[in-house]
Amino acid sequence: MASSPLTIYSSLQLLSLFSIALLSSEIGGASANQFKLDGKVLELTDSNFDAAISNFDYVFVDFYAPWCGHCKRLAPELDKAARVLAGLKPPVVVAKVDADKYRKLGSKHDVEYVVSFSWNSSVLGSLNLLPLFPVDEVFIHGVPTEYFGPRKADLLVQHLTKFVAPDVTSLNSDSAIRDFIKEAGTNFPIFIGFGLNESSISEIAIKYKKKAWFSVAKDFSEDIMSFYDFDKEPALVAIHPAYNEKSISYGPFEEGFVEEYVKQSMIPLILPINQDSLKSLRDDDRKVVLTILENEVDDKSKEVIKVLKAAASANRDLVFGYVGLKQWGDFVESFEVYKKTPLPKMVVWDGDEEYYTVVGSESLDDTNLGNQVSKFLEGYREGSVIQKSINGPSLAGFIKSQIGVRLFLMILFVILVVVLILMMAKEEPLTVGTRDHATGERSSASQPETRESRRDAVKED
Secondary structure (H helix, E strand, C coil): CCCCCCCCHHHHHHHHHHHHHHHHHHCCHHHHHHCCCCCCCEEECCCCHHHHHHHCCEEEEEEECCCCHHHHHHHHHHHHHHHHHCCCCCCCEEEEEECCCCHHHHHHCCCCEEEEEECCCCCCCEEEEEECCCEEEEEECCEEEECCCCCCHHHHHHHHHHHHCCCCEEECCHHHHHHHHHHHCCCCCEEEEECCCHHHCHHHHHHCCCCCEEEEECCCCHHHHHHCCCCCCCEEEEEEHHHCEEEEECCCCCHHHHHHHHHHHCCCCEEECCHHHHHCCCCCCCCEEEEEECCCCCHHHHHHHHHHHHHHHCCCCCEEEEEECCCCHHHHHCCCCCCCCCCCEEEEECCCCEEEEECCCCECCCCCHHHHHHHHHHHHHCCCEEEEECCCCCHHHHHCHHHHHHHHHHHHHHHHHHHHHHHHHHCCCCCCCCHHHHHHHHHHHHHHHHHHHHHHHHHHC
């Protein structure tokens, strides 16, 4: 029977010194001398990087540069987290690599470098390669996975604890269920199989371990059933703490059905669209029913979102999302929505470069929102649509837009500086003296050349 993988952050801090001492004694031979598991951040280089990755099962690596402001702010957070993560069983080792110094190693692990120009006193200037940050990776049994999670110490601990947790956690009381939910945090969806055997979801849990928490529960009370809104068992409950949302499946619990439910429930019923949430759509091949609002937080929009959530629960083959013109105007304009466009407006987006409008359902009014949303979905499923292309980058483009803009500006700056240098190099330096004196010298110098050219012309004649 698997025990709970989670420990409270503050308790871990108290126990970490004892755990570190025990774990350090287990690392034998030359490896123990090279890498001390003492709760400090390891400094890795070209020469010891591969050895560290092969020596520990779980390693979090921060690729940094000494001049990087973000990296300087992150450093104390890593120091705090390292002490706690070293006390887990198995431990998560925190390490860092100076990617500005070890560029070959940085390039190997997806650190992007851009051309930068710097002035030099002896020469006009020089071109350099500067790394773009942050880049963090988690190595699990030597296999790297790029890390996109939070970087504050307590949230980093909570996030990385997931990687060393059992695939499925067994919960045997109401208090165990509540503690599990609390300690899991809000960064991942949580799946609890009430009355289910561990074997019924173990394969799915292994497959989606990096994306969600999985558990099975027994010996729970009717209060728990009431709180999580299920009235019989077995039941598989999906919880999204960040969105205060949950959904329930009563089966069937064959592997194919369970996986389909888990995949659909990785995203909440109604998803607010922003830079971060777009990343969650990358691995989902469903179409997105996108509702464009004037302002996400006003009362009218809240009513629309409530109706959309009800529609989403009955149409799980689609992802339902919403975005406000006020919150993300650049994104909204890609769907031909501007300040004078009647809102709310609904479209179906393929998550890339195409979207569909439904004939006769271009926008919603205040009268009977439920019927209007149903009419829109019926029109879409019947094929009464107009296909269009978005006016801007695809999903990947929106995710990387900030990096892309920064790259473009830096490259443009370098080009302008190079052109300026070439122009300066072509200019003739002025001689010492006044401008009139220099002009007179050039005029008098040209006179002999004129006479010589005339003599040559006469000879030719």
